[in-house]
Amino acid sequence: MRFLSILFFFLVGFFGYAQVTITGIISDENGLPLRDAHVHIANKTTSTDANGTYVLSGIPKGKQKLYISFIGYYAIEETIEISTDLTINRRLKLDITKLDDITIRQLSNSKSESSNEQVLKSATIEKFSNQTLGEALKEVSGVSILKTGSTIVKPVINGLHSNRVPIINNNVRLEDQQWGTEHAPNFDINAAGKITVIKGASALQYGGDAIGGIVVIEPEVIKKDTLVGKTILNLASNGMGGSLSSSIQKGNRYGWSWNALGTFKYLGDRETPDYVLSNSGNREQNFSGGIRFAQEKYNFNAMYSFYNAQIGIIKAAHIGNVNDLYNSINNQQPSVIEPFTYSIDAPKQEVQHHLAKVNYQRWLNENTSIDLQYAFQFNNRLEFDVRRSSANTNKAALDLQLATHTFLADYKTNVGSWRLKSGFNLGYQNNFANPKTGVRPLIPSYEKLDAGLYGIAVYKFDNATSLESGIRYDFSTIEATKYYLKSRWTERGYDAEFSHFIVGEEGNQWLTKPTFDYHNITANIGFRKQFHHEMEWLVNVSLASRNPNPSELFSDGLHHSTGQIELGDLRLEKEQAYKFNTTFKKDWKSFQVQLNPFINRISNFIYLQPIGFETTIRGAFPVWEFKQTEALLTGFDINTKWNISNHFSHELGMAYVNGQNLSTDEYLIDMPPFVINNKIQYKNESWFNFATELKSEVVFRQNQFPNYNFETNIIVNDALTPVMVDISSPPKGYHLLHFYSEMTFKINKKNSLTTSLSVQNIMNTTYRDYLNRQRFFVDEMGRNIQIQLKFNY
Amino acid sequence: MKNLKLIALLVIPVIFSTSCSNEDTPVNEEEVITTVTTTLVGGGQTITLTSRDLDGDGPNAPVVTVSGNLVAGTTYTGSTTFLNELADPIEDITTEIVEESLDHQIFYFLSGALGNITYSATDLDSEGNPIGLHFNFVAGTSGTTGTLTVTLRHLPNKTAPGVSEGSITNADGNTDAEVYFPITVN
Structure with a gap:
């Protein structure tokens, strides 16, 4: 020891100046020690231990920089004068803006270790306050949107959508009749604090059927004793309306906290560059609220949300028989153009979605937690059609009432280098197809029971390498109650195979109770490797299984909103997908690249294909049948980000998908x-946080499509003529320019106002999109100028 | 606190489990037209043309019956009726068309030299445009066969060129019924 001291003094003398040791404790605002906080003094760094203490020796005397940071907290940066050994204790303040990130990471331990996750943060989400979830998700490359008109928007991940892309809202799987391509997610975008897109089925805790990917929406959680509010006002020129969304949140680390959010949206007819899209207005009235009680070892949450939307369907898109469809495609001009109005007539959708849940989380020790959750959802979808008799105008043509109960239990633990997660879920779903509509429903009443069990293990070899593997088992049983026309039952060839489903007879209809059981095993394995700091490589292979949905099994007639006869098939098997997904990330100082190729091989892929015509008294209708095939989807997503200078940056996103129907050798x-x-x-923080951006969106023509055109006879110039109905040819490619700019004014320490101006489709380009179901009837929306005012208080 | 949680867990499901029992009642189809009947009276004969589709949107094609052949050069007084025979009781849709005559028009199309159809001058809606339930049919040359197409359009543009003369080309709207009758003129 003495020797060491002598050596020490010798060394000190040798270097010509004195060195000291600094110790201290880093804690949070409440004095609780923070473990693994980063402490940096002069050129020495260390981290705190479990008691929050740190020791840094060999610090030179004199003026030195002190830097302390911990994820989720404001970093401390100061200059200190050091002359002797010192104790420096600091309390870190919680950073509300960063906190969403970490609380969520703690809760869910990241959704998937080895597959590509892309995150939308609240700053991006707020830009879409006046729009939809789908449009916000389009910011992620590889996500495109499937639209019906301008207001019904569904996300498409790597070419797949609807039941293949489950949406998890607040840890509850959204059950909102998502099988329908014209059924947008029943979710108020303003309620999202953070949205994660996982391009694959690797997040097994949420289910094993995410063949396309999964969207995880989490609310903003503030764990600080404070009361904050936010109000966003949007005004849009196209639609001559806007929205107002206001939220208030009482945060708290321990004890009670609560939040409430209300959103109103009111927009009239949208316009293309050349005409009014008659009946394209929409309204939303949404509310959500929650309470939370937290203690060190447990917390309890309860929340309720209500989504209420009225959405007009463009009048010109309502067609009778195939002749009407032919006329629309060939005229390229909508059949109905009326002056601008705010009112919404039939055809329209009125959708309500209630979600209530309670959640209890308990930490058994530092590394182990248990989560219990019960959620109830009630979805009522009313679709109003142009009825033959005006007496029926106010009567919905479709009235589906879907109630879903789910119970989840999750167990998470960290043991050494292992992170383990397992749990089970139970679900009961009841769909009621109201027969009082006077229209045979395509979707029958049904009852469904689900049970699932999963286990996920992550092994960290070191900080840079981890291996993840998971397995899941799901059981599902569905019993439907459906009236089949006897003629349809026979035409489908069900007599021999499914006669045991028949339980009654009513005129020309069979009353049937089809029952199906499914047992699915899904699994995934993947790894993540970080090379130095600049490069990361992720690989994931997953097996996903999806059961046929009610529309694929039971559809048996005219789908009024599409003017086609859609036929389900009771013989459909479950879909099984093997997805290989890899991501390379390379990070130079000012340039980042992310490359994400994938291969998705889907067995028994279910799709709709035209098989001919049926003649009814209304004329001829094309018949589309749900078929199964072997499918192969391949593609890639590329992102780059280049920080050109302190002020300028550039971002590039590209996405390509190739879909092959292997059985028929078609696209x-x-x-x-x-x-x-x-x-x-361009960004300049000194000008009131000024930021402005110009975005160019280039969408190429889809040249890879199957030819499903069919021939029909129509009266042209008073002569019956055979014509080809071109439903297959995709529209031309297009190029759009969008502009966005914002500034933030600090009113005082707590209050700020952000103003933004955005212009979508600056050049007022006329275009149609291949993934819009109304592309046969109308153009897309023209220029839209939006103003947004956001108050934080 | 524990009790409160338990109560909340138990109460919430009860509140929301509003029972919607799956009534096994079939839909009384109100939207479907099952039967279109066109009657031609002239030259001492009554010819009935019927198209009946009792499975609605089901796979079976309509059953078409024509009671006789037309006589060349004869003028027939024609009328068309619409029924929904799936509704209980059977619904006469013709009266509904008359009540909402502004929103409906029936069009007739004859192929080849079957003759000529003109709307009856008195069969007008409140704005003076034809409804098309009544018409006059002058049979064409002897020995021709072809098709009479009867189309009921909902929400047509009645003021578009030619529409009031019975031409469907510019009529727009959507098709509620479209039936084909084989016709022979002797």
Whole structure:
């Protein structure tokens, strides 16, 4: 010891100046020690231990920089004068803006270790306050949107959508009749604090059927004793309306906290560059609220949300028989153009979604937690059609009432280098197809029971390498109650195979109770490897299984909103997908690249294909049948970000999907075309946080499509003529420019106002999109100028 | 606190489990037209043309019956009726068309030299445009066969060129019924 001291003094003397040791404790605002906080003094760094203490020796005397940071907290940066050994204790303040990130990471331990996750943060989400979840998700490359008109928007991940892309809202799987391509997610975008897109089925805790990917929406959680509010007002020129969304949140680390959010949206008819899209207005009235009680070892949450939307369907898109469809496609001009109005007539959708849940989380020790959750959802979808008799105008043509109960239990623990997660879920679902509509429903009443069990293990070899593997088992049983026309039952060839489902007879209809059981095993394995700091490589292979949905099994007639006869098939098997997904990330100082190729091989892929015509008294209708095939989807997503200077940056996003129908050697229908997005941004924090960006969106023509055109006879110039109905040819490619700019004014320490101006489709370009179901009838929306005012208080 | 949680867990499901029992009642189909009947009276004969589709949107094609052949050069007084025979009781849709005559028009199309159809001058809606339930049919040359197409359009543009003379080309709207009758003129 003495020797060491002598050596020490010798060394000190040798270097010509004195060195000291600094110790201290880093804690949070409440004095609780923070473990693994980063402490940096002069050129020495260390981290705190479990008691929050740190020791840094060999610090030179004199003026030195002190830097302390911990994820989720404001970093401390100061200059200190050091002359002797010192104790420096610091309390870190919680950073509310960063906190969402970490609380969520703690809760869910990241959704998937080895597959590509892309995150939208609240700053991006707020830009879409006046729009939809789908439009916000389009910011992620590889996500495209499937639209019905301008207001019904569904996300498409790597070419797949609807039941293949489950949406998890607040840890509850959204059950909102998501099988329908014209059924947008029943979710108020303003309620999202953070949205994660996982391009694959690797997040097994949420289910094993995410063949396309999964969207995880989490609310903003503030764990600080404070009361904050936010109000966003949007005004849009196209639609001559806007929205107002206001939220208030009482945060708290321990004890009670609560939040409430209300959103109103009111927009009239949208316009293309040349005409009014008659009956394209929409309204939303949404509310959500929650309470939370937290203690060190447990917390309890309860929340309720209500989504209420009225959405007009463009009048020109309502067609009778195949002749009407032919006329629309060939005229390229809508059959109905009326002056601008705010009112919404039939055809329209009125959708309500209630979600209530309670959640209890308990930490058994530092590394182990248990989560219990019960959620109830009630979805009521009313679709109003143009009725033959005006007496029925106010009567919905479709009235589906879907109630879903789910119970989840999750167990998470960290043991050494292992992170383990397992749990089970139970679900009961009841769909009621109201027969009082006077229209035979395509979707029958049914009852469904689900049970699932999963286990996920992550092994960290070191900080840079981890291996993840998971397995899941799901059981599902569905019993439907459906009236089949006897003629349809026979035409489908069900007599021999399914006669045991028949339980009654009513005139020309069979009353049937089809029952199906499914047992699914799903699994995934993947790894993540970080090379130095600049490069990361992720690989994931997953097996996903999806059961046929009610529309695929039971559809048996005219789908009024599409003017086609859609036939389900009771013989459909479950879909099984093997997805290989890899991501390379390379990070130079000012330039980042992310490359994400994938291969998705889907067995028994279910799709709709035209098989001919049926003649009814209304004329001829094309018949589309749900079929199964062997499918192969391949593609890639590329992102780059280049920080050109302190002020300028550039972002590039590209996405390509190739869909092959292997059984028929054709392309798959409705695959998103190749897209290139370029964004150039200028930022200057000294001008009231000024930021402005110009975005170019280039969408190529989809040249890979199957030819499903069919021939029909129509009266042209008073002569019956055979014509080809071209439902297959995709529209031309297009190029759009969008502009966005914002400034933030600090009113005082707590209050700020952000103003933004955005212009979508600056050049007022006329275009149609391949993934819009109304592309046969109308153009897309023209220029839209939006103003947004955001108050934080 | 524990009790409160338990109560909340138990109460919430009860509140929301509003029972919607799956009534096994079939839909009384109100939207479907099952039967279109066109009657031609002239030259001492009554010819009935019927198209009946009792499975609605089901796979079976309509059953078409024509009671006789037309006589060349004869003028027939024609009328068309619409029924929904799936509704209980059977619904006469013709009266509904008359009540909402502004929103409906029936069009007739004859192929080849079957003759000529003109709307009856008195069969007008409140704005003076034809409804098309009544018409006059002058049979064409002897020995021709072809098709009479009867189309009921909902929400047509009645003021578009030619529409009031019975031409469907510019009529727009959507098709509620479209039936084909084989016709022979002797």
